[in-house]
Structures are given as structure tokens and as C-alpha cells.
Amino acid sequence: MSDVVVNVNGLAKTFQVKQKAAGLRGSVRSLWRQNTREVTAVSDISFALQKGEMLAFIGPNGAGKSTTIKMLTGILYPSAGQASVLGFTPWKDRRKLGYHIGSVFGQKPQLWYHLPPEDTFRLFARIYELDMAEFQKRRDFLVESFQIADLLQTPVRKLSLGQRMKCEIAASLLHRPRIIFLDEPTIGLDVVAKQQIREAIRYLNEQEQTTIFLTSHDAGDIESLCKRVVIINHGRLIYDNSTSALKRQYLRRKIIDVRFAEPLTEPFALPCVETLKQGTHGLKLEFDGRDVPVETVVQQVMATKPTQDITIADPPLEEIIREIYKK
Amino acid sequence: MMKRIQAELSFLRALIGVNLASAMEYRASFISQIVGMFINNGIYFVFWIIFFNQFGTVRGYNMDEIFLLFAIVTLGYGLGFMFAGNTRQYMAYLVAQGRLDYYLVFPRNLLLHVIFSKMIVSTVGDVAFGLIAYSFTGRFTLVEMGLFLLTAVFAAIIFVGYSVITGSLAFYMGNAQYASQQVTNAMLTFSLYPNSLFSGASRMMLYTVIPAAFVGAVPVDIVRYHDGRLLLLLAGTAVLIWLLALALFYYGLRRYESGSAINVNV
Numbered sequence A: 001m002s003d004v005v006v007n008v009n010g011l012a013k014t015f016q017v018k019q020k021a022a023g024l025r026g027s028v029r030s031l032w033r034q035n036t037r038e039v040t041a042v043s044d045i046s047f048a049l050q051k052g053e054m055l056a057f058i059g060p061n062g063a064g065k066s067t068t069i070k071m072l073t074g075i076l077y078p079s080a081g082q083a084s085v086l087g088f089t090p091w092k093d094r095r096k097l098g099y100h101i102g103s104v105f106g107q108k109p110q111l112w113y114h115l116p117p118e119d120t121f122r123l124f125a126r127i128y129e130l131d132m133a134e135f136q137k138r139r140d141f142l143v144e145s146f147q148i149a150d151l152l153q154t155p156v157r158k159l160s161l162g163q164r165m166k167c168e169i170a171a172s173l174l175h176r177p178r179i180i181f182l183d184e185p186t187i188g189l190d191v192v193a194k195q196q197i198r199e200a201i202r203y204l205n206e207q208e209q210t211t212i213f214l215t216s217h218d219a220g221d222i223e224s225l226c227k228r229v230v231i232i233n234h235g236r237l238i239y240d241n242s243t244s245a246l247k248r249q250y251l252r253r254k255i256i257d258v259r260f261a262e263p264l265t266e267p268f269a270l271p272c273v274e275t276l277k278q279g280t281h282g283l284k285l286e287f288d289g290r291d292v293p294v295e296t297v298v299q300q301v302m303a304t305k306p307t308q309d310i311t312i313a314d315p316p317l318e319e320i321i322r323e324i325y326k327k
Numbered sequence B: 001m002m003k004r005i006q007a008e009l010s011f012l013r014a015l016i017g018v019n020l021a022s023a024m025e026y027r028a029s030f031i032s033q034i035v036g037m038f039i040n041n042g043i044y045f046v047f048w049i050i051f052f053n054q055f056g057t058v059r060g061y062n063m064d065e066i067f068l069l070f071a072i073v074t075l076g077y078g079l080g081f082m083f084a085g086n087t088r089q090y091m092a093y094l095v096a097q098g099r100l101d102y103y104l105v106f107p108r109n110l111l112l113h114v115i116f117s118k119m120i121v122s123t124v125g126d127v128a129f130g131l132i133a134y135s136f137t138g139r140f141t142l143v144e145m146g147l148f149l150l151t152a153v154f155a156a157i158i159f160v161g162y163s164v165i166t167g168s169l170a171f172y173m174g175n176a177q178y179a180s181q182q183v184t185n186a187m188l189t190f191s192l193y194p195n196s197l198f199s200g201a202s203r204m205m206l207y208t209v210i211p212a213a214f215v216g217a218v219p220v221d222i223v224r225y226h227d228g229r230l231l232l233l234l235a236g237t238a239v240l241i242w243l244l245a246l247a248l249f250y251y252g253l254r255r256y257e258s259g260s261a262i263n264v265n266v
């Protein structure tokens, strides 16, 4: 199909890491005897991405997310496997691919530190050989989308992290990339900045069908942007499905929050139900829907005392992710 | 083809513009670096003047050849690293620290982009010094001035090419930063001595491993004797050094390991 933007097949990367025994003695010995150890950062992952998709590519620290992005953007040669991004093999057609992809590494800024963002924007216009009139229109559009008009003339070193990140993302979109790789774009940002960035990304995706490849440790990013989640751990792909399926599959646990009209006199207890918290008027329970049906628990609760309020909730996405990572 | 070259030049111009703007953010440091380098060269120079007042000649070099040697080396060095500053100090570092990532995602010629992404401001002092030193040589015929400028440009090309070679060692031996800098420094230092001071193996070295002769002694002889054959040899050497530089760099790139260091473009 022509709408496949990314196609990854059996991609793998191993690094040779030098090993050295602790202390000075180890350092001296390593001068003539180098021990290297193989670290498998990514092993045999396969997936495909359609045009306009927003993918959350997640996993615990060291899972291999950044390494995967680096292979897909042509920064690293893989040890094995194939990948095609927009029809190009990234590490072979690095330059041709470069015109059509954008990348933002939360930890590796692209804006020139001593200069205002505007200067880097202009440099990028040259790098991507943009038509100047077209570039100005595009810049104005992005400045509007990211609300960065009053930051453009300030040296980057004087911008806050959130302000800078908005400019970083805007810069990476100047050349209308068809896919953008975002490696932890919201790291260290406050809720407002995160929200603004999410909205701008969603807007871009709606307006221009830009494919989004996002890694993040923030469940909020994933929940508010991505319909699909790929999870990797120890370099292996362990999950690839929709965000809602992820919730359904792992969300058999329920949390019930109750407020009673009268004070509770004795501890609440029910088999297979965990009492998370019990106050004079409040009660918080957690259980697995497969062990006890929700109705049973609710009936038992209502039979105890007259209730004022009952809420039944799924645990937050973050908890689900934690569960999966633990395996 | 013409369009390609134009796009490439327009990109390099923009890159150098950004560099210059970045360097000028701190005006005081900008000026003091230039002046500092000028004085630095001057001190070295005064040493030779005193030396020659004492001894007259050093194995076939007299005062004016020393002026010429200084002029070519400093102008070549200055021209080379003024815009191609990244290779002078940072290339091995960029490689070892995984900072090539930044350049790799752009649709540009990688080596050009890396090389021209850093200006060394103090080299303006070298260029000025080189030109002034030349005015002391008293060689003002058109041929000599032409040969002087030409050989200085070759020296610049060789300086930069050689530092690409030493910088690329980082792909193969990891932390080559210190070694790479020392070797480039050694090349500069050796090039400033009259060639005839060296003999045997150490002389051999200056034509091979540390090709200091090609940025100093050989250009001086070209200007002195109007030697066309030597000029060809110099051009050939420049080509050879760059072929080796390109091979080492692009072959090394396959081994590039990136990394997680946080970087900023200053």
C-alpha cells in the first residue's frame, strides 16, 4: 500500500561496550587488555506505520526507544534487519530522507544556544532549501500554532525549557516533514506547556496528516495524542495495538470510591477485594473484575450503609504501563 | 549541477553567518580573542628576530625566509580554521560524544556541515599576522605574491584535511580527542621551524605522519625557487590527504555509536 510511511522488519542493534574493572587498577589493566561486552539495545523488532498515524512508542528506561529512532532517522547503522521510511532506507539514503522527516530530541536541542530562534529558523530555511516567501508563510503559521511570537527574538539561552521546546518543535516542522520523530518532547515541562505542545501537535496532524512517532514517559502524552501504542522492553517489541485495547486488556482492575451518608462502624471486608483506604465516611476498594463481578461489590457496599456517592473507575494508564513494564 | 553548487554555497554562507552572529554575541571576548592571537604570534616572531640578530642564518634560512615561513603557515592556518573551526578542536569530541546526531538528520553533506559549523574567532588574528609578516619578506613581484597566496591556500586545505584525519580516529579508538589535538598542535609547531633543522627519521615524519613540511617548508621553497614541480607535489599531497580524510571519515561513520550526551550549539 502506498500509504505506508514506516516499515520496519527485524531491526536490531547491538553496541560494543568497553568494560573496565573498578578503580585505578582496572583502568591501568584496560590500557592493554580491552574487554568488550555486547549490549543488545534493539533486537528483532517489526512494525509498520500508516500515513497520518500518531504512534506512541514507549518502554522503560533503556528499552531501546531512542536507538530505534536513531536508526529510523539515519543516525545509526543497524546491526541487522531492514527499515524503510517514506520509501527510503534511512542509513543509506540519509540525505534524501532528511528533506521529508523532522526530529526533535528532548535532550538534544537543535536551536543555536546564543542566538534567537529566528536565526536558527533562517538557517533551517537554507538547510532545507526552502523558498523564502514560502518559508515566511510557514514560519508565521507555526509561530501562531505554537504561540511563540514573543520568543522569536530572544536568545535561546534566555528561554525557559518549555518556551525553548515549543520553538524546537516549530523549527523541526518548517520544512513540512511528512513524518516527525519526537523523542521525549515533553520531558521536564509543566502541565500548561505540555498541553500546548500536545494541542499544537494534534493540530498539525489534523491539518497536514503529518505522521507522528512519539516516545514519552508521560502517560498523558500518550492518552491525549496517540490511538496506537507500541511497547518495547529490553529491545523487544512486546505490545502493538490500539491505546483503547491496551486499556481494555489490562484494565480488568477496577477502583471503587464510596462516600457514605452515615459513619462506618466496622471494617469493610470482602473476599478478593482489597481495601485501599477506609475512613469514617469514605471507602476505597480495588479488585479484579474476573474474581468478583462489579455488581456484587457494589451490592455489598450499598448493603453496608446508605451511600451518598459511588464512583467506579479504571486505574490510570500510567498504572497499566507500570504493570506491563514489570513483566 | 550549477543549481546544486548554488544551493550548497547559499547554505554555507548562511551557516557561516550564523556562526559569526553567535561568536559576536560576546563582543568583548570576540575582540580580545583576535587581539590575543595577534600578540601570541608576535611574541613567537620576536623570538626569531632576536635569534637571527645573534646568529645570522639557520642552515640555509635567513631572516626573510623565516618571515616567509611564518607568513605562509599563519595565513594557511588562519584561513583553514577560521571557518572550518570544528575540525581544529572538536571533531574527535563530536564523534566520541555522539554529537554528530545533530548533523546527521539534515539533508546536507555531512562533512561540510560539520566542518563549517564552528568559527574560531582568534584565527582572524592569524590571517592578519600572516599578511603583515609577508610584507616583511620584500617579495613583491606578482609571481611571488601569487605563489604565496596559492601555497597558503594549499596549506589551509592540508591543515583542515589533516585535522579531519586525526578527528576521525575517534570513530576507531573512542576517546581520541586529546591525541587528535596534540597531533594537530605538533604539526603547527614543527611547521614553524626551518625544515633543515631536522634529519633522518624525524625529517621523514614531517613528510608523512605529521605532514608539517607541506604547510611550511615546501611552500617556502615553491615561493623561493618558483618551483612548479614542487607545486604539483603540494597539490597532489593535498588531494591525497583529503582522499584519506574522506575515507577515514565515511568509513568510520558506519561505526558511529551516537550517545546520550546532552548537547547545545554554541
Ligand SMILES: Nc1ncnc2c1ncn2[C@@H]1O[C@H](COP(=O)(O)OP(=O)(O)OP(=O)(O)O)[C@@H](O)[C@H]1O
Pocket: A015, A016, A017, A039, A040, A041, A059, A060, A061, A062, A063, A064, A065, A066, A067, A068, B257, B258, B259, B260
Ligand atoms: N551509544 C551507545 N553505546 C553503548 N550502549 C548504548 C548506546 N546507546 C544506547 N545504549 C544502550 O542501549 C540500550 C537502549 O538505549 P536507548 O537509549 O535506546 O533507551 P531508551 O529506550 O531511549 O531509554 P530512555 O527512556 O532512558 O531514554 C541501553 O541499555 C543503553 O545503555
Ligand SMILES: [Mg+2]
Pocket: A065, A066, A067, A183
Ligand atoms: Mg531515550
